[in-house]
Amino acid sequence: MHAALRAILRPLPLAVPSLWLALLVAAPLLVVLVLAFAWPAESVPPIAPPWGAEGPNTEPFALVLEDSFYHAAFAQAALVAAGTAALCLLLGFPMAMGLARARPAWRLPLLMAVLLPFWTGFLPRLGAWIGLLRDEGWVNTVLQSLGLITDPLPLLYSWPALFLGMAHAYLPFAVLPLYASLSRRDPAMEEAAADLGATPWAVFRTVTLPLAAPGAAAAFLLVFIPAAGEYVIPELLGPPGAQLVGRVLWQEFFQNRDWPVAAALAVLLLLALLLPILLFQRLEARR
Amino acid sequence: MPLLSLRGLSKRFGQTLALDRLDLDVAAGEFLTLLGGSGSGKSTLLRVVAGFEAADAGAVLLEGRDLSGVPPHARPLNMMFQSYALFPHLNVAANIAYGLKRDGVPRAERAGRVEQALAMVGLEGFGGRLPHRLSGGQRQRVALARALVKRPRLLLLDEPLGALDANLRERTGFELRALQRETGAAFIMVTHDQQEALALADRVAVLEHGRVVQLGAPRAVYDRPATRFVAQFLGTANVLEGRAAGEGFDCPGLAATLRPEGALPPGTTACALRPERIALRPGAQGPNSAGGVVEEVAFRGDDSLLLVRAEGGALLRVGHAEEDGPPPPRGSAVRLGWEAASVVPLAG
CATH class of the missing domain: 3.40.50.300 (P-loop containing nucleotide triphosphate hydrolases)
Structure with missing residues (x-):
């Protein structure tokens, strides 16, 4: 009886996460894959399953792979994600450095401050940017009242606004891995460099920066991967020309109600992101 | 310079x-x-x-x-x-x-x-x-x-x-x-x-x-360790507390008088004595000798360390070289002696 019970209970600790993964990752992925081969239809939901008389629909993949509009959407997403990651690295590096060099008693409060944006909702934060940047927003109002400009600057719905929102949203993803790698280093390393005649700038260039490189690569990928699929920020802050793959996917799904094309886009985005994800995993395994 | x-x-x-x-x-x-x-x-x-x-x-x-x-x-x-x-x-x-x-x-x-x-x-x-x-x-x-x-x-x-x-x-x-x-x-x-x-x-x-x-x-x-700290940090010398009395140094812990080679600085309250400078001297009497009972014997390869409880109650570390024969067994009564040059008055 006891042995039998144990035989049932033993796989349980593994079974729970496996079930979790099956329900929340594998099953939705399978649904998306099925959708990508389904036929559009005038029904609710607006599809006919791929196992009907016509067989699976290869049209959505063919369309997405051939149409230059979708190519441009992927390229733009990659560029915006890379730009965001670069921006986050640039802003995050000094922050992480300050964190790593802060007195131990200060580190926790400062880390909390880095994570503070996560405590408020994502949409209210974007709302705040809209409030700041729109034509009658605070920035334009202040500049006008100071007499620096007469007509409001077109700040909102622009590329700078898009990158501002992206950097703001993804900065913590860069600061945390950078901080982790910078705080692990042996302070004697930098002292040794100085002792051997390196000026503070040379120490930074030849020791601090190269030692932080794996952390920086991890930070870059950790921002790049989620940023590549971002659709809310381009939608709310970006220019109309910012047709990123996430936004296009959203439009196909909700506006055109073309679920198969949206699903094909989702599958291809996932495949495209496998490379940076694998790269990130290799980096982490090496550390 | x-x-x-x-x-x-x-x-x-x-x-x-x-x-x-x-x-x-x-x-x-x-x-x-x-x-x-x-x-x-x-x-x-x-x-x-x-x-x-x-x-x-x-x-x-x-x-x-x-x-x-x-x-x-x-x-x-x-x-x-x-x-x-x-x-x-x-x-x-x-x-x-x-x-x-x-x-x-x-x-x-x-x-x-x-x-x-x-x-x-x-x-x-x-x-x-x-x-x-x-x-x-x-x-x-x-x-x-x-x-x-x-x-x-x-x-x-x-x-x-x-x-x-x-x-x-x-x-x-x-x-x-x-x-x-x-x-x-x-x-x-x-x-x-x-x-x-x-x-x-x-x-x-x-x-x-x-x-x-x-x-x-x-x-x-x-x-010649200068202070108690140096004496104990380097080679763990015996630090013997007491007070100067005439030419000698009365050490109640040993129930004996130590007599250094030179003059004893006035106001000396402690002297150092290295374990390896103390020898077994049956029948030794007078200054720079003491009696006690062996409490512990530890073999260290090139010598043995004896812990000797002196008659005045102090525990004395004594080094016993291998060439001097087998060390006295635990519990035996011994007489110990040392040279005047081995007595080092400490300043602090």
Whole structure:
């Protein structure tokens, strides 16, 4: 009886996460894959399953792979994600450095401050940017009242606004891995460099920066991967020309109600992101 | 003129005084060890000389030049770190060449000097390796080569043998000594290991509470400890409390009188007596002899350590050499005696 019970209970600790993964990752992925081969239809939901008389629909993949509009959407997403990651690295590096060099008693409060944006909702934060940047927003109002400009600057719905929102949203993803790698280093390393005649700038260039490189690569990928699929920020802050793959996917799904094309886009985005994800995993395994 | 002169150095970290008006002179080409327990200020002293910490008061003079306010990279001395602090992203040759490169030494000369440095520490052919592909002993040599390649007149070494295992320590210690003679640089080595300090140094400076409590040749410091701390830290001498009485020193713990060779400084309250200077002397009477009962016998290879409970209640450490025959068994009553020269009055 006891042995039998144990035989049932033993796989349980593994079974729970496996079930979790099956329900929340594998099953939705399978649904998306099925959708990508389904036929559009005038029904609710607006599809006919791929196992009907016509067989699976290869049209959505063919369309997405051939149409230059979708190519441009992927390229733009990659560029915006890379730009965001670069921006986050640039802003995050000094922050992480300050964190790593802060007195131990200060580190926790400062880390909390880095994570503070996560405590408020994502949409209210974007709302705040809209409030700041729109034509009658605070920035334009202040500049006008100071007499620096007469007509409001077109700040909102622009590329700078898009990158501002992206950097703001993804900065913590860069600061945390950078901080982790910078705080692990042996302070004697930098002292040794100085002792051997390196000026503070040379120490930074030849020791601090190269030692932080794996952390920086991890930070870059950790921002790049989620940023590549971002659709809310381009939608709310970006220019109309910012047709990123996430936004296009959203439009196909909700506006055109073309679920198969949206699903094909989702599958291809996932495949495209496998490379940076694998790269990130290799980096982490090496550390 | 001494190579390095420390004048009244003080450094406070919060509540603790790491250096307390410390004075020290180091001659060119000298091997000096700084010996002290943790918190004695020995590492802080090194860091102040290297420029990583600024002293609160006092001056560091190198060949007469005041180094206050000179940043570490502009100080003409080098340091070897306890953790070695090798650059993990540079290979051995690039690690050693780092300091030469910072000084703008041309590439061809750099390569030659790196080769020399590698040969000096017996690591020919290792230039292309990355530090994590080296053993602990090899890393230690690379750190040493890197610190010496700029031919400093003063090298600071922070526990350079601390991370090595026991049998490597002795050999590396001899090599360190040979390198010091070869290069003619002055070495200041921090250590908490008294044997290391005695074995390698021309002079030993014993530090306690941020001050040099005794400075001298290893044998002199060992034979004539100045204070209770030095006596017990170096070779764990017996420290016998008592008071001066005429020419002798009455020690109630031994129920005996100690009589040093010279005159006893007035007001002496303690004397040191090395365990290996005490011998079994059946029938010995008068000053510089005592009786007791053997409480413990510990065989140590070249000798045995006896713990003898003296008649006055004090526990005396006695070294019993192997050539003097088998040690007395536990519980036996013994008479002990020693030479007047072995009695060292302590100042504090």
